[in-house]
Amino acid sequence: MSRAALLPPVLLGLVVLLLVQMVGLAVSELFGLPVPGVVLGIVLLIVLGLLRPTRAVLRVAEPAATPLLQHLQLLxxxxxxxxxxxxxxxxxxxxxxxxxxxxxxxxxxxxxxxxxxxxxxxxxxxxxxxxxxx
Known part of the structure; x- marks a missing residue:
């Protein structure tokens, strides 16, 4: 059984989204950037989606992102x-x-x-x- 199969797809997607957000927050804090870390995380997610070797990140995040987008108005x-x-x-x-x-x-x-x-x-x-x- 693969490691990815141990987590449900939605939970794995949430983990990916949170990791990307945390990387953005860390970069913002480490370099003292005036840009919020969440914005850097979104930019990182877009870049990962554009690059062919890391495009799978979007496929992994999709099961978690879809329900969030369906209820975006609540946010x-x-x-x-x-x-x-x-x-x-x-x-x-x-x-x-x-x-x-x-x-x-x-x-x-x-x-x-x-x-x-x-x-x-x-x-x-x-x-x-x-x-x-x-």
Whole structure:
């Protein structure tokens, strides 16, 4: 019996997700980065998914990630409550918060459009390999 078979797939997926998160937290703390460790963990997970030798990490994490994504809206409740409780602080800093939210919205919109265009060009090249200059 293999070691992977000793853990149910969901539990193994949670272990992988938590390990990636812990690595991100450790890197953030060790190097004193201004980026939250959780964000570094997500970036690490994306990189592991993009590299061919480590792509299996995503397949292992999928059984745990799928139920979490199905209930993603519940994960927004605690931050929402925090925003309501700290409304006075938001009111004092309304302009910087509005600029940060608006700026990140614009950047996200631009990046999403750029990625979509790149993926559509790539898809077109794969469908029409003989066409030059596409």
């Amino acid at each position: 927004f409740v605690p931050p929402g409550v925090g925003i309501v409780l700290e409304m006075h602080a938001l009111a004092r800093n309304a302009l910087p918060v509005a600029l940060a939210v608006g700026g990140s919205f614009v950047v996200t919109l631009l990046v999403a459009g750029w990625v979509l265009q790149a993926l559509l060009r790539r898809q077109d090249r794969r469908r029409n390999p003989g066409r030059a200059g596409a």
